[in-house]
Amino acid sequence: MLKENYQAVFRNITKACANKGRNTDDVTLIAVSKTKPVSDLQEIYDAGCRDFGENKVQELCDKYEVLPKDIRWHMIGHLQRNKVKYIVDKVCLIHSVDSVRLAQEISKEAVKKQVDVDILLEVNVAEEESKFGLTVSAVENTVREIAKMPGVHIKGLMTIAPYVDDPEENRQYFAQLHQLSVDISSKNIDNVSMNVLSMGMSGDYMVATEEGATLVRVGTGIFGQRNYSI
Numbered sequence: 001m002l003k004e005n006y007q008a009v010f011r012n013i014t015k016a017c018a019n020k021g022r023n024t025d026d027v028t029l030i031a032v033s034k035t036k037p038v039s040d041l042q043e044i045y046d047a048g049c050r051d052f053g054e055n056k057v058q059e060l061c062d063k064y065e066v067l068p069k070d071i072r073w074h075m076i077g078h079l080q081r082n083k084v085k086y087i088v089d090k091v092c093l094i095h096s097v098d099s100v101r102l103a104q105e106i107s108k109e110a111v112k113k114q115v116d117v118d119i120l121l122e123v124n125v126a127e128e129e130s131k132f133g134l135t136v137s138a139v140e141n142t143v144r145e146i147a148k149m150p151g152v153h154i155k156g157l158m159t160i161a162p163y164v165d166d167p168e169e170n171r172q173y174f175a176q177l178h179q180l181s182v183d184i185s186s187k188n189i190d191n192v193s194m195n196v197l198s199m200g201m202s203g204d205y206m207v208a209t210e211e212g213a214t215l216v217r218v219g220t221g222i223f224g225q226r227n228y229s230i
């Protein structure tokens with residue numbers, strides 16, 4: 001069943017790519033597996049998925065221990081500085097960097113463990129009060145600060161769009177994040193690339209793909225509703 005869901009999401013991404021003349025290979029589907037049991041992840045893994053997203057450090061580490069080592073783990077949730085040390089050598093990408101202080105901690109741990117850590121800057125494009133993320137206007141200066149740090153490499157931008165019934169409402173925010181990445185890319189800042197755009201969730205990943213997402217983060221659409229009470 002999960003396998004069918006995964007493949008259906010994949011087909012929708014292919015459709016969205018076709019709508020805009022994009023290459024499907026340029027979009028990676030991240031299965032957001034938070035709260036879900038390892039057996040569910042294994043099922044999707046067996047269907048070919050190698051990219052999984054988690055939002056809690058402990059849960060990511062627990063699943064990392066028991067699942068195949070060729071999985072690419074994505075940290076997509078708000079990250080506290082005191083937990084950075086547990087994940088820098090386990091994740092392929094941290095999507096949720098929203099401050100210079102957090103990046104400093106990642107840099108410190110990366111140097112200590114002699115690893116290179118790829119990150120995205122989280123941008124609160126819609127300026128929702130309830131959400132983490134940098135304001136659009138703060139992004140360029142933040143990029144310039146973090147670019148100087150050893151062991152961390154900015155690869156692009158990430159946003160969590162508002163929860164809406166009609167995904168078309170979020171098209172403007174995806175387009176805005178895309179434009180911002182183009183603007184920053186044109187500044188040719190050392191140690192910074194803007195090739196990655198992490199945007200789109202179960203409700204709006206097709207619109208996000210049409211607007212240039214290279215990583216889409218889909219949870220419910222693959223695994224079904226989450227139950228937080230257990």
Ligand SMILES: *Cc1c(COP(=O)(O)O)cnc(C)c1O
Pocket residue numbers: 032034055076077160201202203217218219220221
């Ligand atoms: C939970 C989560 C998702 C997946 O949300 P769904 O609506 O279940 O697809 C994507 N991105 C982030 C940052 C999340 O926390």
